[in-house]
Amino acid sequence: xxxxxxxxxxxxxxxxxKIKQLILKGELxxxxxxxxxxxxxxxxxxxxxxxxxxxxxxSLQGLLKRTNAGTVITTSFSSILEETLTLKILLDDTSxxxxxxxxxxxxxxxxxxxxxxxxxxxxxxxxQHLASMIDxxxxxxxxxxxxxxxxxxxxxxxxxxSSVLIILYNSIIxxxxxxxxxxxxxxxxxxxxxxxxxxxxxxLKRGDVPESEHExxxxxxxxxxxxxxxxxxDKLKAGE
Amino acid sequence: xxxxxxxxxxxxxxxxxKIKQLILKGELxxxxxxxxxxxxxxxxxxxxxxxxxxxxxxSLQGLLKRTNAGTVITTSFSSILEETLTLKILLDDTSxxxxxxxxxxxxxxxxxxxxxxxxxxxxxxxxQHLASMIDxxxxxxxxxxxxxxxxxxxxxxxxxxSSVLIILYNSIIxxxxxxxxxxxxxxxxxxxxxxxxxxxxxxLKRGDVPESEHExxxxxxxxxxxxxxxxxxDKLKAGE
DNA sequence: CAGATCGAGTGGTCAGACCATCAGTCCATC
DNA sequence: GATGGACTGATGGTCTGACCACTCGATCTG
Numbered sequence: 001x002x003x004x005x006x007x008x009x010x011x012x013x014x015x016x017x018k019i020k021q022l023i024l025k026g027e028l029x030x031x032x033x034x035x036x037x038x039x040x041x042x043x044x045x046x047x048x049x050x051x052x053x054x055x056x057x058x059s060l061q062g063l064l065k066r067t068n069a070g071t072v073i074t075t076s077f078s079s080i081l082e083e084t085l086t087l088k089i090l091l092d093d094t095s096x097x098x099x100x101x102x103x104x105x106x107x108x109x110x111x112x113x114x115x116x117x118x119x120x121x122x123x124x125x126x127x128q129h130l131a132s133m134i135d136x137x138x139x140x141x142x143x144x145x146x147x148x149x150x151x152x153x154x155x156x157x158x159x160x161x162s163s164v165l166i167i168l169y170n171s172i173i174x175x176x177x178x179x180x181x182x183x184x185x186x187x188x189x190x191x192x193x194x195x196x197x198x199x200x201x202x203x204l205k206r207g208d209v210p211e212s213e214h215e216x217x218x219x220x221x222x223x224x225x226x227x228x229x230x231x232x233x234d235k236l237k238a239g240e
Numbered sequence: 241x242x243x244x245x246x247x248x249x250x251x252x253x254x255x256x257x258k259i260k261q262l263i264l265k266g267e268l269x270x271x272x273x274x275x276x277x278x279x280x281x282x283x284x285x286x287x288x289x290x291x292x293x294x295x296x297x298x299s300l301q302g303l304l305k306r307t308n309a310g311t312v313i314t315t316s317f318s319s320i321l322e323e324t325l326t327l328k329i330l331l332d333d334t335s336x337x338x339x340x341x342x343x344x345x346x347x348x349x350x351x352x353x354x355x356x357x358x359x360x361x362x363x364x365x366x367x368q369h370l371a372s373m374i375d376x377x378x379x380x381x382x383x384x385x386x387x388x389x390x391x392x393x394x395x396x397x398x399x400x401x402s403s404v405l406i407i408l409y410n411s412i413i414x415x416x417x418x419x420x421x422x423x424x425x426x427x428x429x430x431x432x433x434x435x436x437x438x439x440x441x442x443x444l445k446r447g448d449v450p451e452s453e454h455e456x457x458x459x460x461x462x463x464x465x466x467x468x469x470x471x472x473x474d475k476l477k478a479g480e
Numbered sequence: 481c482a483g484a485t486c487g488a489g490t491g492g493t494c495a496g497a498c499c500a501t502c503a504g505t506c507c508a509t510c
Numbered sequence: 511g512a513t514g515g516a517c518t519g520a521t522g523g524t525c526t527g528a529c530c531a532c533t534c535g536a537t538c539t540g
Contacts, residue, residue: 010491010492010493011492011493012296012492012493020327023331024327024330024331036520036521036522037521037522038520038521046493046494047493047494047495048494048495048496049289049292049492049493049494049495050492050493050494052289052293052522052523053292053293053296055522056252056293056296056297057296057297057300060297060300061320061323061324061327062324063327066521066522067501067502067521067522068500068501068502068503068520068521068522068523069501069502069503069520069521069522070502070503070520070521070522071521071522075328075331075332077324077328078324080301080320080324081320081321081324081325083301084301084302084318084320084321085321085407085408085411087260087264087301087303088315088317088407089403089404089407090264091263091264091315092403092407093403094403094404095403098402098403098404099404101402101404101405102402102404102405102408105345105349105405109345109349162338162341162342163328163335163338164325164335164338164339164341164342164412165338165341165342165345168342168408168411171408172404250522250523250524251523251524252523252524276489276490276491277490277491278489278490286524286525287524287525287526288525288526288527289523289524289525289526290523290524290525292491292492293523295491306490306491307490307491307532307533308489308490308491308492308531308532308533308534309489309490309491309532309533309534310489310490310491310533310534311490311491481540482539482540483538483539483540484537484538484539484540485536485537485538485539486535486536486537486538487534487535487536487537488533488534488535488536489532489533489534489535490531490532490533490534491530491531491532491533492529492530492531492532493528493529493530493531494527494528494529494530495526495527495528495529496525496526496527497524497525497526498523498524498525498526499522499523499524499525500521500522500523500524501520501521501522501523502519502520502521502522503518503519503520503521504517504518504519504520505516505517505518505519506515506516506517506518507514507515507516507517508513508514508515508516509512509513509514509515510511510512510513510514
C-alpha cells in the first residue's frame with residue numbers, strides 16, 4: 001500500500017464541495033437564488049473571504065451566475081474550459097500547422113454530424129450569417145466579414161449537437177481566426193469563402209454527409225493555401 | 241448595430257489576465273517562483289483579496305501551484321476541465337454520450353494519423369503495453385490492466401504527432417476511464433480488448449489507415465456496449 | 481560536522497468597513 | 511393610467527489590518 005493521502009483542503013474548497021452537493025442532490029435547481037454571501041458565512045461558519053473564493057470557483061465552472069442583485073444557479077457551460085485548453089495549446093509550443101490540422105478534423109467531423117442533425121432554425125441562422133458575409137464583402141469591411149465567418153462555423157458546431165466537440169472546437173478556433181486576421185483577408189479570399197460556404201450550407205440542407213464534409217475540407221484547405229500563414233502565431237503569444 | 245451587454249471586469253480578472261500574459265510572453269517560466277501576495281498587491285495596486293482571487297483562478301487552471309512556501313509556475317494539466325465535465329455528466333446523463341462520441345472521433349482521427357506517422361519506437365512501446373495488458377489479465381489484476389490500456393491508447397495519440405489533438409484527447413480520456421473502471425472490467429471485456437488492441441497494432445504496423453480506423457471504432461463500440469455505462473454514472477453520483 | 485533551534489516569509493483565514501449597483505417601492509408629473 | 515425620478519435596503523466587489531500554521535533557511539549548539 002502506498003503512503004499518504006496528505007493534503008489539507010482549504011475552507012473555500014469545502015464550500016465548493018458543499019454547494020456542489022446541494023446542487024447534485026437537487027436541493028438547489030437551475031434558476032434558484034442562493035443566500036447572500038453574508039448569510040452563507042453564518043451557515044458555514046467561515047469568513048466572507050472563504051465563501052467568496054468558493055463562489056468564485058463555482059461561477060467559474062459555470063454553476064453560478066453572480067450579479068449585484070444576487071447569485072443564481074445556472075447549468076450553462078462557462079468559457080473557462082475553452083480558455084484553459086487554449087492556454088495549454090499556446091504553452092505547448094504548438095505549431096500553426098498542428099492547430100490547423102486539428103481544426104480540419106474537428107470541422108469535418110462536426111459538419112458530418114450537423115448534416116444529420118441540423119434543424120430549420122440552424123439553417124435559418126446560417127443563412128443570415130452568410131448574408132452578413134456577402135454584405136461585409138460588398139462594403140469591403142474586413143472585420144465584419146470575419147465576425148460573420150466565425151458565426152457561420154460556430155453555428156455548424158452547434159448544429160452537431162455535440163457539446164464536448166463544441167468545447168474542443170472553441171478552444172482552438174479563436175487562435176486560428178486571430179492568426180488569419182493578422183495576416184489579413186483579401187478580396188479573393190472573401191469571395192472564395194462565400195462560394196464554399198454557400199455549397200456547404202446547401203449540402204447541409206440536403207443532409208448530404210459526404211458532400212458537406214468534402215466541401216468543408218476543400219474550403220479550409222483553400223483558405224490555408226491562400227493565406228501565408230507562417231506569420232502570426234508567435235505574435236499571438238506576445239500580443240493578444 | 242445591435243445594442244449589447246457592457247460588462248465590467250473585476251479586479252481579480254484583471255490580475256488573471258496580467259499574469260497570464262507574463263507567462264505567455266515567457267517572462268515567467270515553469271518552475272519560477274512568483275512574488276508573494278503582499279508584493280503583488282503593491283505592484284498591481286490592488287488589495288490582497290483581489291490578488292488572492294486571481295491567483296485562485298490561475299491555480300485552478302493549472303498554471304500555478306500554491307504552497308505555504310510560495311507560489312510557483314507549473315504547466316501540469318489541471319483537473320478543472322475533468323471536474324467540470326464530470327459535473328455536467330452528473331447533471332445531464334446525455335453528456336456522457338457526448339464525451340464518448342468525442343472520444344470516438346478523436347481516437348479514429350489519431351489512429352489514422354498514427355498509421356502514417358508511426359515509428360518503430362512507438363510500435364515497440366505499444367507492444368510492451370499490450371504485453372502488460374495480457375500479463376495483467378492473467379493475473380486478474382484489474383488495475384494494472386487499465387493502466388496499460390490507457391498507456392496503449394496514449395501511445396497511439398503520441399504517434400499521431402498532432403500536439404493539439406493530444407491535448408484535447410488527454411483532457412477527456414481520464415474521465416472516460418474513470419467512469420468505465422467504476423463499472424468494473426470483467427474478464428470478457430479484458431480478453432476482447434486484448435484481441436482488438438492486437439488487431440489495431442498490427443494494422444498500424446502495416447500502415448493500414450482504413451483498417452486501423454475500422455478496428456479502433458469496433459473496439460470502442462464493443463467496450464461501450466459491454467459496459468452498461470448508466471450504472472457507472474450512478475456510482476459516480478453516489479461516490480466522490 | 482550533524483542536529484536542534486529560531487525567525488522571517490508565505491499562504492490561509494478572519495472581522496469589519498466602504499462603495500457601486502441593483503430591485504423594489506413610492507410618488508410627483510404628465 | 512402611464513411615465514419617470516427619488517428613495518431604500520440588499521447584494522456583490524473591494525479594501526484594510528490582523529492573526530495563524532506552516533515552510534525554509536540561517537543560526538546556534540553539541
